[in-house]
Amino acid sequence: MARQSIWSRLFGRRTRDTAVNDIHAELRFHEDRLAERLEAEGLPPDRARAEARRRVGNQPLLQDRALDAHGGRWLEALVQDLRYGARRLRRQPGFAAISILTVALGIGANAAIFSVASGVLLRPLPYPNADRLVMVWMDNQRLKLREDWHSWPEIDDYRTMSTSFEDIAVFNAMARTITGSGEPERVIGAHSSPNLFSVLGVQAAKGRTYTEAENTPASNGVIVLSHGFWQRQFGGRADALESTMQINGRAVRVIGIMPEGFAFPNANTAFWMPTGPAEAQRTNRNSLWLQSIGRLKPGVSVATAQADLARINAGNAERYPNQRGYGVYVIDYLTQLVGSVRTAILILLGAVACVLLIACTNVANLLLARATVRDREMALRAAIGAGRGRLVRQMLTESVLLAGLGGLAGIGLAWLGLQALIAAAPADLPRLADIRLDRTVLAFTAGLSVVTGLIFGLVPAIQVAIGDPNRALREGGRSATGLGHAVRRGLVVVEIGAAVVLLVGAGLMVRSFNAIQHVNLGFEPDGLVTGRVTTYGERYAQGPARALFLSQVLERAGTAPGVAGAAAIGDLFLSATPNSTIFSIEGRPDFAPEDRVEVPVDAISPNYFSVMRIPLVKGRFFDTRDNAEAPAAVIINTTMANMFWPDADPIGRRIKYGALSDTGPWMTIVGVVGDTRRTGFEAAVRPETYLPHAQSPAGSMLLVVRASGDTGRAIGAVREAARATDAAVPLQAPRTVDELVGGLTAQRRLNTLLLAIFGVVAAALAVIGVYGVLGYSVAERTREIGVRIALGASRGGILRLFLAEGMMLAGIGIAAGLGTALALSRAITSLLYQISAADPMTLVAIAALAAAAALAACVIPAIRAARLPPTHALRSE
Amino acid sequence: MARTNADQLHGTLDMLVLKCLDNGPEHGYGIAVRLQQWSADVLRVEEGSLYPALYRMERRGWIAAWWGTSDNNRRARFYRLTPAGRRQLRAETESWQILSGAVARILEA
Numbered sequence: 001m002a003r004q005s006i007w008s009r010l011f012g013r014r015t016r017d018t019a020v021n022d023i024h025a026e027l028r029f030h031e032d033r034l035a036e037r038l039e040a041e042g043l044p045p046d047r048a049r050a051e052a053r054r055r056v057g058n059q060p061l062l063q064d065r066a067l068d069a070h071g072g073r074w075l076e077a078l079v080q081d082l083r084y085g086a087r088r089l090r091r092q093p094g095f096a097a098i099s100i101l102t103v104a105l106g107i108g109a110n111a112a113i114f115s116v117a118s119g120v121l122l123r124p125l126p127y128p129n130a131d132r133l134v135m136v137w138m139d140n141q142r143l144k145l146r147e148d149w150h151s152w153p154e155i156d157d158y159r160t161m162s163t164s165f166e167d168i169a170v171f172n173a174m175a176r177t178i179t180g181s182g183e184p185e186r187v188i189g190a191h192s193s194p195n196l197f198s199v200l201g202v203q204a205a206k207g208r209t210y211t212e213a214e215n216t217p218a219s220n221g222v223i224v225l226s227h228g229f230w231q232r233q234f235g236g237r238a239d240a241l242e243s244t245m246q247i248n249g250r251a252v253r254v255i256g257i258m259p260e261g262f263a264f265p266n267a268n269t270a271f272w273m274p275t276g277p278a279e280a281q282r283t284n285r286n287s288l289w290l291q292s293i294g295r296l297k298p299g300v301s302v303a304t305a306q307a308d309l310a311r312i313n314a315g316n317a318e319r320y321p322n323q324r325g326y327g328v329y330v331i332d333y334l335t336q337l338v339g340s341v342r343t344a345i346l347i348l349l350g351a352v353a354c355v356l357l358i359a360c361t362n363v364a365n366l367l368l369a370r371a372t373v374r375d376r377e378m379a380l381r382a383a384i385g386a387g388r389g390r391l392v393r394q395m396l397t398e399s400v401l402l403a404g405l406g407g408l409a410g411i412g413l414a415w416l417g418l419q420a421l422i423a424a425a426p427a428d429l430p431r432l433a434d435i436r437l438d439r440t441v442l443a444f445t446a447g448l449s450v451v452t453g454l455i456f457g458l459v460p461a462i463q464v465a466i467g468d469p470n471r472a473l474r475e476g477g478r479s480a481t482g483l484g485h486a487v488r489r490g491l492v493v494v495e496i497g498a499a500v501v502l503l504v505g506a507g508l509m510v511r512s513f514n515a516i517q518h519v520n521l522g523f524e525p526d527g528l529v530t531g532r533v534t535t536y537g538e539r540y541a542q543g544p545a546r547a548l549f550l551s552q553v554l555e556r557a558g559t560a561p562g563v564a565g566a567a568a569i570g571d572l573f574l575s576a577t578p579n580s581t582i583f584s585i586e587g588r589p590d591f592a593p594e595d596r597v598e599v600p601v602d603a604i605s606p607n608y609f610s611v612m613r614i615p616l617v618k619g620r621f622f623d624t625r626d627n628a629e630a631p632a633a634v635i636i637n638t639t640m641a642n643m644f645w646p647d648a649d650p651i652g653r654r655i656k657y658g659a660l661s662d663t664g665p666w667m668t669i670v671g672v673v674g675d676t677r678r679t680g681f682e683a684a685v686r687p688e689t690y691l692p693h694a695q696s697p698a699g700s701m702l703l704v705v706r707a708s709g710d711t712g713r714a715i716g717a718v719r720e721a722a723r724a725t726d727a728a729v730p731l732q733a734p735r736t737v738d739e740l741v742g743g744l745t746a747q748r749r750l751n752t753l754l755l756a757i758f759g760v761v762a763a764a765l766a767v768i769g770v771y772g773v774l775g776y777s778v779a780e781r782t783r784e785i786g787v788r789i790a791l792g793a794s795r796g797g798i799l800r801l802f803l804a805e806g807m808m809l810a811g812i813g814i815a816a817g818l819g820t821a822l823a824l825s826r827a828i829t830s831l832l833y834q835i836s837a838a839d840p841m842t843l844v845a846i847a848a849l850a851a852a853a854a855l856a857a858c859v860i861p862a863i864r865a866a867r868l869p870p871t872h873a874l875r876s877e
Numbered sequence: 878m879a880r881t882n883a884d885q886l887h888g889t890l891d892m893l894v895l896k897c898l899d900n901g902p903e904h905g906y907g908i909a910v911r912l913q914q915w916s917a918d919v920l921r922v923e924e925g926s927l928y929p930a931l932y933r934m935e936r937r938g939w940i941a942a943w944w945g946t947s948d949n950n951r952r953a954r955f956y957r958l959t960p961a962g963r964r965q966l967r968a969e970t971e972s973w974q975i976l977s978g979a980v981a982r983i984l985e986a
Contacts, residue, residue, distance in 0.1 A: 022954070023928070023932075025952070025954075026904075026905060026928070026953075026954045027924075027928065029904070029905075029906065029947070029951060029952070029953050029954070030905050030906040030909070030924060032951075033906045033947075034906065037910075055924060056924045
């Protein structure tokens with residue numbers, strides 16, 4: 001038989017079958033020849049055949065033995081090694097449990113975070129050729145806002161003039177009130193151009209999506225439902241198609257239902273309707289109201305598309321000077337969705353890799369310590385004929401078995417951890433629904449377990465491989481080989497260093513989080529609750545009706561028991577792209593296009609600032625005088641006052657929205673109020689304007705109510721106030737402001753929490769590692785200690801000896817860890833808030849903490865060494 | 878010596894098979910017949926030992942095997958000695974002679 005390749009010897013089922021066939025044929029030949037000879041010697045043919053068969057023997061058994069000798073028994077040997085390893089682990093349940101738990105922690109953390117990375121970063125989006133989808137933003141250089149919205153004509157130019165895009169669709173999300181049967185309900189939907197579905201490459205599962213002919217204000221009374229909304233609202237009935245729904249009081253016809261899982265642009269988008277732009281919107285370049293997503297032609301890169309659109313954009317800036325400062329920015333859709341969390345996930349992956357490294361180090365150390373003890377066993381096995389390779393294989397099999405068991409337990413831990421993680425994750429974490437323990441994760445975990453086992457098994461295995469069996473037998477297994485000694489110390493340094501890196505990262509995150517918690521919001525959030533009311537339909541077509549509705553709701557809510565005050569504002573917390581406009585100042589020329597600043601437009605009830613406890617800096621708050629008949633009044637924030645009237649008093653000055661030539665009314669500044677952080681903790685405060693709701697009666701308002709006691713009771717009171725005023729207007733999304741503020745920091749809280757957990761786990765493992773190595777060192781040097789004491793060393797001296805040994809390792813590890821943390825500081829900078837990645841206080845604190853922990857880990861073994869009775873120490877064998 | 882066999886009988890059978898193949902390639906049946914003839918029917922090789930020994934030595938690279946045609950035109954598996962096998966045969970012959978000489982001297986004493 002030809003020589004088999006290693007590979008086929010290891011795995012080849014086919015090769016094994018071939019080997020069996022070969023052996024069979026060979027034995028058959030032997031049997032035939034033997035029978036012929038016996039027959040020639042005079043036996044009758046049947047007896048000759050029977051005798052030959054008897055002599056050649058039990059063929060299956062012989063084949064088995066032949067195969068064994070043949071080397072086709074790798075798997076059987078593996079099973080034998082595994083059995084042997086399992087038996088050893090059962091005999092040392094303490095060691096096995098500690099090792100498996102350690103590995104399970106490391107692998108579990110990795111599996112959990114890898115599930116997140118796999119679901120969020122790696123899995124393709126659920127659209128055909130999703131890598132060709134890009135978001136096309138307006139790069140608003142005036143506002144330093146790279147992801148601003150577009151006007152209709154600008155996108156139209158890109159669609160018709162670009163060479164890189166197959167098509168570009170526009171959309172914007174919106175909330176609408178659905179009425180009909182039962183309670184009115186607010187749901188999130190989207191307006192889009194009809195080509196949104198072809199750009200995404202998804203068709204309706206039932207019915208159809210809308211057409212270009214339906215994309216006008218007169219004809220856009222059609223609606224496509226999401227699968228989930230169809231199930232919820234219609235119970236999945238087929239007659240939902242062609243039925244009529246009331247959306248914001250308008251009848252619309254259901255023409256299609258999207259497939260399950262289709263959710264664009266948000267996970268909670270329940271329906272789609274044609275944008276239906278009015279004729280004016282189709283030509284107005286200053287009306288920025290659309291987001292856009294495009295599909296690139298095959299083979300076109302994002303950079304090419306960017307250059308292509310930038311060329312068209314430059315031409316437009318030439319032609320329409322008031323478009324200067326409005327650039328274009330193309331970004332691939334996956335990065336758009338997950339870019340904000342990518343850094344955090346990568347850092348967490350690094351963190352869990354550190355944890356696993358430390359776990360590996362600990363188990364390797366345990367194995368090394370055992371390997372020293374096992375020297376004798378190994379030497380014995382070598383003496384009775386086990387090859388060195390076979391011994392190494394045995395050691396590796398054992399460590400991989402250990403890692404495999406740890407991996408299994410780790411998957412359990414990961415599953416638990418993921419449930420907790422998903423529950424704790426902010427609901428707006430992109431692709432949250434895609435996070436799960438799937439086959440990719442399981443395969444990753446299995447591979448990781450094997451690699452882990454090989455890594456921590458390698459060091460002891462090498463020790464066995466190069467160890468001298470004779471010496472081990474002679475020395476009675478008491479001695480540590482120099483290699484094991486040095487390697488164990490090196491491993492401890494590595495794990496302390498890794499733990500310090502993690503702790504520094506966690507410390508920086510905690511300090512950042514702390515800094516954010518102490519950011520002054522500009523108002524007092526305690527006891528504030530909010531909920532949105534939106535009026536719609538014929539009844540509220542006129543402004544005074546809306547103003548009346550709001551004042552009645554506020555009066556009812558404000559006088560309800562448990563409520564200290566009720567006010568309203570358009571929106572409390574703003575997105576990066578709130579409803580905003582440019583403005584002009586009386587007596588000054590128009591701003592140059594590049595100097596234009598947009599301010600959010602917010603209608604408020606007169607008592608808004610007092611309910612929110614926002615301080616008045618100058619002038620006055622609104623009051624009942626600022627009604628529809630009175631001259632238009634406006635209140636600005638401190639940032640705006642400082643920006644435009646740095647040396648003058650803004651009170652009494654007049655501004656208007658739009659350019660000087662626009663027809664809007666002049667508004668007199670009656671007050672300046674303190675800044676509030678409405679765009680989150682991490683963005684700069686923008687200039688802001690507030691209008692009295694009586695003069696600017698918006699239909700959708702956020703009620704802001706300060707509870708005098710229980711916030712739940714206050715929410716109930718607000719709901720009742722809305723119902724009593726108009727039963728058709730629901731109170732939408734009631735929340736406490738604390739919840740809203742928590743939502744702003746939820747993702748950061750989670751990152752911080754996870755890093756802190758991993759840091760603590762890493763530190764605990766490292767402490768155990770130091771303790772283990774030093775403890776082993778004490779046990780190993782018992783005789784030396786005895787000699788020292790016999791020669792007059794004081795117990796204090798022994799104590800200091802071992803403390804010095806442990807603390808020297810800790811010191812090297814801490815220094816290495818701090819150095820590594822500094823070298824890696826750039827990776828984490830983007831996650832920090834008002835703190836440097838080289839923050840000396842954090843570094844010093846972590847170093848001190850690590851040193852204290854290491855000292856604690858050293859004290860017990862050192863004391864044990866110092867307390868050894870000299871006789872016992874000397875006699876120890 | 879690279880490997881020793883705990884079982885001296887294995888070693889002896891190996892040596893005899895190697896010696897047999899030193900005369901030229903042969904198939905398993907032929908080896909059994911030849912060993913029986915050479916020992917003047919004193920030694921009869923058990924097939925149950927012969928084939929495992931052949932595979933073991935093949936794996937160690939002492940002998941090589943291939944499928945050929947036997948004298949009566951049937952497919953048979955032939956074995957031949959490799960250079961490593963030749964060295965092994967020499968080493969085993971030497972140590973056997975030392976051992977058997979020693980045993981003989983003791984018995985004659």
